[in-house]
Amino acid sequence: MRTTVGYTHANKVAALPTAVCVLRAQACCCRTTNGAPLAMSDIVGTAAAALAINQTALLLAMDSSDSDSDDGSYVANEESESDDEIEEPAAPERARSAAELIAALEDAPDEEIRAMMREARPLRRGPLDELPGDLRNAFVRRISDLQAWSGNRGTIAVFSLCELLVCVREEGFAVFDILCLDEHVVLVSVLAGVVTLYAYDRHVLEASMERHGRLTLGTAERVELNPDIVPVIEEQLFTSTQDQFREEKALSYARYFEPDDNGCWQVPWLPLADGSFRHDRAEQLVTSAVSLLYGQEEQEHLMRAMESVFSGDMSVLFRLKALENLYTTDIQEHGPFRLHANAVSPPGALRRGRNWARRKHLVLLRALESRGPRRATTRTPLARFLCRICPEPQFRDIIGRL
Numbered sequence: 559m560r561t562t563v564g565y566t567h568a569n570k571v572a573a574l575p576t577a578v579c580v581l582r583a584q585a586c587c588c589r590t591t592n593g594a595p596l597a598m599s600d601i602v603g604t605a606a607a608a609l610a611i612n613q614t615a616l617l618l619a620m621d622s623s624d625s626d627s628d629d630g631s632y633v634a635n636e637e638s639e640s641d642d643e644i645e646e647p648a649a650p651e652r653a654r655s656a657a658e659l660i661a662a663l664e665d666a667p668d669e670e671i672r673a674m675m676r677e678a679r680p681l682r683r684g685p686l687d688e689l690p691g692d693l694r695n696a697f698v699r700r701i702s703d704l705q706a707w708s709g710n711r712g713t714i715a716v717f718s719l720c721e722l723l724v725c726v727r728e729e730g731f732a733v734f735d736i737l738c739l740d741e742h743v744v745l746v747s748v749l750a751g752v753v754t755l756y757a758y759d760r761h762v763l764e765a766s767m768e769r770h771g772r773l774t775l776g777t778a779e780r781v782e783l784n785p786d787i788v789p790v791i792e793e794q795l796f797t798s799t800q801d802q803f804r805e806e807k808a809l810s811y812a813r814y815f816e817p818d819d820n821g822c823w824q825v826p827w828l829p830l831a832d833g834s835f836r837h838d839r840a841e842q843l844v845t846s847a848v849s850l851l852y853g854q855e856e857q858e859h860l861m862r863a864m865e866s867v868f869s870g871d872m873s874v875l876f877r878l879k880a881l882e883n884l885y886t887t888d889i890q891e892h893g894p895f896r897l898h899a900n901a902v903s904p905p906g907a908l909r910r911g912r913n914w915a916r917r918k919h920l921v922l923l924r925a926l927e928s929r930g931p932r933r934a935t936t937r938t939p940l941a942r943f944l945c946r947i948c949p950e951p952q953f954r955d956i957i958g959r960l
Contacts, residue, residue: 660696705821706843720811732852734880738844738899740908753795760905773882781868793827844903847895
């Protein structure tokens with residue numbers, strides 16, 4: 559049996575086998591335009607502008623056009639961060655009550671939330687070691703949701719998503735979900751007890767769907783992998799060895815889905831177009847799809863069916879088939895997911911919008927200046943150099959780096 563599970567902020571509980579309840583929830587020219595030599599003041603201003611351009615170009619060369627960030631870099635570790643290496647606040651001398659923890663959670667720093675969850679262990683009650691309802695809700699409120707670009711699917715309940723990952727991993731199920739960014743599709747995968755994020759180039763997925771109608775090659779009798787459909791990067795998600803309960807593990811997973819102040823997903827592990835990383839990279843979530851949930855028996859059945867038509871790594875084909883299924887599944891009245899995502903925001907549209915916002919005033923100033931004098935006012939040496947003095951090829955090159 560394959561189960562589809564939709565999650566938004568308003569969704570509550572999806573029943574899983576074994577009574578597990580799961581909340582779901584990016585060289586200048588020194589003459590004027592008439593050929594006359596520049597005055598000394600103009601030369602000084604031009605030289606200063608050229609120096610500024612060179613410095614700007616060096617900085618821009620280190621950047622990529624698909625990021626909003628302005629500084630810093632991120633070096634990806636070969637292994638994900640271990641919670642045991644993080645120094646957490648010491649436990650208080652006196653155990654706090656549920657009411658005291660709820661009050662403290664209102665303004666506690668983010669780095670103390672997980673330690674406070676562990677502090678609440680003595681407050682768990684019942685055969686399932688459940689937290690008091692008010693205290694649990696207070697912890698959930700501290701986990702910010704991701705805001706999607708699309709309207710009707712505009713919120714991803716991060717804590718509910720992470721709790722789902724914990725539950726299906728413990729029960730041995732397989733679950734897949736996709737989160738669509740501006741130029742990437744991130745597949746959230748729980749398979750064989752491993753939780754992983756696979757980022758695929760959205761342009762490549764679209765090209766494959768347009769050309770082949772699917773993400774794999776071959777025939778019904780012999781399936782082949784498409785060499786173009788490979789993850790840009792893989793990021794494995796870890797919990798801490800100190801985590802004992804479901805909510806504690808969910809908080810550990812929630813670190814991988816943290817939003818910034820604008821609700822954008824912080825993805826420092828996702829490389830830029832030039833292959834570099836930025837520690838402050840954040841991407842706007844375009845939309846998301848429903849989940850695919852496979853029980854253990856169905857996993858075995860699908861693996862046996864794939865063995866007869868494929869001789870490679872079954873987990874790779876399993877993952878690609880799940881991605882293909884999610885990418886083409888109907889989203890209620892919106893039609894196939896890929897068409898819905900393209901209608902909300904085509905691949906690269908958000909990046910092009912950011913780039914135009916940075917470039918348009920200089921492009922417009924230069925266009926006005928080219929129509930004759932006094933059409934535009936350039937108040938800074940940089941704008942004067944770009945709009946009046948800089949040759950067209952150099953202007954295009956500089957603007958292209960903004």
